[in-house]
Amino acid sequence: STSICKPKDNSVANDTSPVATTLTAVPKLPSLPTYSPLQERVQRPASYDWHQSGGIVCIAVYTRWQHVTTRHCTVAIVNNVLSVDIIIQDQSYRLALELAKKVVSDNFKVSMGSGRSGKLTIELRKVEEAVRWSNIGRTLPGNDTTQLLDDRERVYHRCHLVGKESLTRDILLLTLRCPPHLYLPVPTGYHNYLRIPDSILCKPYTAVPASLDVHAFTTQQAAAAPGNLLHYLIKVYEDGAMSSALDELSVCEEEGLTADAEEDSSLVEVTLAEGEHVNSLISGGCDPPVTDVALLAAGTGITPMLSVMLDAIADNRRVLLLFFNKTEEDIPWRVELDALSAKHPPLLQVQHVLSAASAAWRGKTGRVTLQLLDELLPVADGHKNVSLAVCGPRGFTDTALKLFDELSYVGEEYHAFVG
Numbered sequence: 364s365t366s367i368c369k370p371k372d373n374s375v376a377n378d379t380s381p382v383a384t385t386l387t388a389v390p391k392l393p394s395l396p397t398y399s400p401l402q403e404r405v406q407r408p409a410s411y412d413w414h415q416s417g418g419i420v421c422i423a424v425y426t427r428w429q430h431v432t433t434r435h436c437t438v439a440i441v442n443n444v445l446s447v448d449i450i451i452q453d454q455s456y457r458l459a460l461e462l463a464k465k466v467v468s469d470n471f472k473v474s475m476g477s478g479r480s481g482k483l484t485i486e487l488r489k490v491e492e493a494v495r496w497s498n499i500g501r502t503l504p505g506n507d508t509t510q511l512l513d514d515r516e517r518v519y520h521r522c523h524l525v526g527k528e529s530l531t532r533d534i535l536l537l538t539l540r541c542p543p544h545l546y547l548p549v550p551t552g553y554h555n556y557l558r559i560p561d562s563i564l565c566k567p568y569t570a571v572p573a574s575l576d577v578h579a580f581t582t583q584q585a586a587a588a589p590g591n592l593l594h595y596l597i598k599v600y601e602d603g604a605m606s607s608a609l610d611e612l613s614v615c616e617e618e619g620l621t622a623d624a625e626e627d628s629s630l631v632e633v634t635l636a637e638g639e640h641v642n643s644l645i646s647g648g649c650d651p652p653v654t655d656v657a658l659l660a661a662g663t664g665i666t667p668m669l670s671v672m673l674d675a676i677a678d679n680r681r682v683l684l685l686f687f688n689k690t691e692e693d694i695p696w697r698v699e700l701d702a703l704s705a706k707h708p709p710l711l712q713v714q715h716v717l718s719a720a721s722a723a724w725r726g727k728t729g730r731v732t733l734q735l736l737d738e739l740l741p742v743a744d745g746h747k748n749v750s751l752a753v754c755g756p757r758g759f760t761d762t763a764l765k766l767f768d769e770l771s772y773v774g775e776e777y778h779a780f781v782g
């Protein structure tokens with residue numbers, strides 16, 4: 364298997380997390396439709412140009428990758444230096460420009476070209492609106508270069524914890540706000556490292572959508588601005604070093620903080636997104652296209668599945684979510700999940716499976732078994748192309764993968780996030 368979450372320092376080198384690190388890479392069978400992202404490898408390098416119109420400077424980036432969205436593009440403006448990092452599959456394309464003249468650092472926009480052109484536009488506001496620029500500025504080292512995501516230096520940005528909500532007895536929804544000069548999104552299938560400032564405590568977490576709303580999720584991708592919010596579902600372990608430290612952070616309610624204060628106990632440091640492109644494996648990009656997506660999640664293994672699910676519904680794929688928890692009370696976002704499936708009845712089916720259900724529970728019970736999967740999972744035929752994904756504690760994932768094999772799903776039809 365291929366590591367998608369290679370530790371880059373000692374604080375994470377011994378991570379034995381219960382959730383997701385690797386994506387199984389299964390040998391390709393020549394006679395079957397391929398689901399490998401490598402088949403879509405971008406052939407030509409990305410490039411950029413710029414133009415101006417009145418008080419606006421537009422930088423257009425041609426990634427030549429059909430899956431790129433604004434959620435793949437991080438933008439920061441500090442001391443009039445523009446830094447742009449765009450995830451293109453397993454690589455990062457970078458712009459580093461000391462801009463020719465002053466721009467408003469907290470008022471820029473990132474937008475996508477129409478269709479799947481692979482074009483992104485970053486719109487900057489001139490401070491002196493009437494002044495024409497003769498050039499874009501000075502290129503800095505690393506400008507207009509591409510490197511493997513795994514090789515990219517891990518840089519931390521200070522964000523504020525602005526929301527903390529208990530979803531279940533041990534799962535929190537944490538909301539972070541990026542500083543006003545930074546747009547830092549996380550695309551589907553990727554995660555970022557969170558670090559407690561001035562400590563070695565640092566672990567990966569998977570950002571989740573703000574809400575389970577397909578329209579809001581997809582329109583948020585169309586245009587994006589700095590100071591964005593990041594949301595995480597965190598399972599708090601009593602003896603868990605990082606999750607308890609996150610639980611102990613204070614929520615900041617003041618507006619306009621700069622994220623510089625050393626003493627601020629609402630600060631969390633966040634890396635740019637890391638990981639691997641999984642979207643095309645699940646919601647499209649292969650031929651023939653996937654029609655049915657089945658997602659198996661246990662506990663906080665739901666985190667990568669939520670964006671996948673919204674993307675797949677937006678792409679008109681049928682989605683079956685099998686969500687394994689102990690009791691009804693342990694199901695995070697249960698009401699929201701059930702409301703989403705009620706809103707998209709032909710497309711989304713949510714099936715809860717409880718291992719310690721109360722006597723009143725009328726739904727599925729037990730653990731992940733051959734009988735359960737045989738009964739519920741979609742089967743590929745002339746009209747259906749099926750894709751499966753699994754995420755949860757190691758034992759859960761291993762069992763599910765074994766059962767996929769027993770049910771004759773082939774390696775390219777499924778993948779696993781394993782820790």
Ligand SMILES: Cc1cc2nc3c(=O)[nH]c(=O)nc-3n(C[C@H](O)[C@H](O)[C@H](O)COP(=O)(O)OP(=O)(O)OC[C@H]3O[C@@H](n4cnc5c(N)ncnc54)[C@H](O)[C@@H]3O)c2cc1C
Binds near residue numbers: 596597599605
């Ligand atoms: C790519 C990736 C994405 C992740 N996304 C999320 C996320 O969105 N939300 C989230 O809550 N977590 C996520 N995790 C897990 C997270 O990184 C931490 O591992 C987790 O929060 C525990 O860290 P801790 O320091 O609090 O606990 P630790 O101090 O490491 O241990 C906490 C507790 O977990 C137990 N434990 C340790 N390893 C395992 C294991 N393999 N199985 C079962 N129990 C174990 C320990 O006994 C202890 O009780 C993700 C992990 C990866 C690799």
